[in-house]
Amino acid sequence: MRMIAALLMLVQEGESLARWREIGKGGIRDEHFESMLKLIRPKPWGFEEIPWMTSLWEARRKAAAEGKPLFLWTGEGHPLGFP
């Protein structure tokens, strides 16, 4: 029953991985690799999907050339790094 439950959980793509404790013994299996990447990475359509520029000066040049405003996100530490 645990095996069936574990296999059913694998079907829920990106949401679960069976037997993670066994990773310590045998390493990460190839068939889990893509779903692990998807599980760990941010969900789509988050703030990282925005094509942020990281140079205020280049953003300023682009805004001036295109006739648009700038929207600036500041942090004590880089917001795209560890803020």
Next chain:
Amino acid sequence: MDLKVAYYRQDAEGDFFRRIAESGKFTMASGRLHGLTAAGKLLCSDAGSDHYWRDCSAAGAWDKWVRLPAEERKPGAVKVNERKADPKVPAPPPGALVLKAYQRMLEEDGAAGVRRRKVFHEAFGGGGVPYEPGHDYVWFGEAEWNSLIPAALKKGDQFQFPALLADRLVRDILTDCSANQPVGWEPADVRSLQLGLKVEEVTPAGLRLRLEGSVLLAQPARAPVPKAIHGRWLRDLPCVNSDPSAAPRYEARLLGHLRYEVKKKAFTRFDVVALGSYTGIAVNPFRGEGREQPYHLVLKPFPLGVALQIARGGQVVPPGGCSYRP
């Protein structure tokens, strides 16, 4: 933008930023949003205390922008020349490989699997805060990443990931950057590290490498937390480690798939995952109650997943912001 860099850089960009920061009374606080024109006029900002500046959003900034005179808004109304960047501002060396790392606290799902968690633990902002993974960057200089593809490789060849790169990689990114306090690993905390590369395919177009390994990072045991304090933590903060002398630790396995393309003379894939049991730390929410309260508390172990990939082009974010070392 990192305020610590923006305020102190010595170039035209720094001058421009200091001018708008002064006009908006910016504070050195994280997560602030501002709308402004290329000329430096603030449209909105949530950094100040004036009510006018609160609730700055992209929509709100745009609303104020379209109310400006057309002459101010037209393309080319403001001329911005190129500028010479302050050489002290960090930038990746020419030809660098820029990688992005994500770190995610996971939870067990009862079927021996792991799943995403919905909220941070209760020591982070009182709990209930929607969870987001942490992130950081790694820069490998051209000579460094070239050392991953020694000459005359053939299918089946195996070799060790260069030791200095492996050490920097694991100490900088195998920590939980999502919560309020990542663990800063010192060299002595690397108790074991095995990271190897195997050539899976070699063609005239390029080659594919498989990365596989294991790591144990562990700090020495800490002085036990006084019983009265630890007991209260256990009662009020279920995330706290039951061992009063517990110390940070991460034991993980790694797997990765890399691809190098000859025509581009670059890696076009650098996907790596790490998964293991992580014992991390958090800032003690009761630290202000007395000198006997430690600054950090140690958390119960949880699964921590780390994913590494090639970063989006054009974004320059200095690495190691997360690898806090006091």
